[in-house]
Amino acid sequence: MKPSELKSLIIGSLDEKTDPRTASKKLEEEGISYDFSKGFSEKVIDKIFSMPETVVREIEFVKSMRFIFNRVALTGVAAIILLLVSIFLAEGSLSFNSFLGIGDSYDESIVYLLTGN
């Protein structure tokens, strides 16, 4: 195939009307192919299966920690929501004073409680 024909084929393969599978097959037939070098798979297998036991254990440990963290984080969020709901039901608002449990107290009585005067 002439370079000009190949260029048209490349540009044409991006046309919306062109079937991408057929176009990509055509390009492959014209010798446009990709592969890794010889011994690629062996190198990968060596790297994976010669990984020291400690590294594999570390990966497992990190995975377990992530799992535990997710559980703890979810439980924490649920507890916060429950706390907010209970404060709202008990105090009728979510103000700063409600959080401190002094929503219904007068300023004077707080001073009395703190200072004794």
Next chain:
Amino acid sequence: MKGSYSQAEDSELISASIAGDKLAFSEIMERYRKMVARTVKGMLGDSVFAEDIGQEVFIKLYNSLSDFRGEAKLSTYIQKIAINLTLNEIKRRKRFFSMFSQKGNNEMHEYEIADFDSEGKRDATELVNKALMGLDPKFRIIVAMRMLQGYSTKETAEILGLPLGTVLSRLSRAQEQLKQILRNL
């Protein structure tokens, strides 16, 4: 079953690989090696970096096989890993080049094209490589997916997690860019 995985389903290969069967994982690599090569080399060019990223793709796949829930096809899962790692490499290169030049991205393209020219080869794959390397990375991925992998616009959008309209507009802009690049090659 061990030793004769050529007829096995992907799910069987995954289970056996998780159990530590080298042959099963080799079969997975045999099935998807070329697909990964098309994505990685289509995006990064035929270089030693592409080989390294290709290796990383399969190592990452092996380490995350237990997380694969089988909701999508294995090929899609591998393709996503390949795209993510390749895009990370492109970002890393972009940062590296921008350290030396204010031109950043353009400089990277000039470097890559010059590198290919130095070999002086003129075969079909090389022509495609040169054209792809001249494209903006966000267009390059769309072109590589369609032209080299044969994915439809819908499939490309799903794999890349982009809206269909974005893929369509990028495809059309990529085609215009590609026409200009090929005119000069």
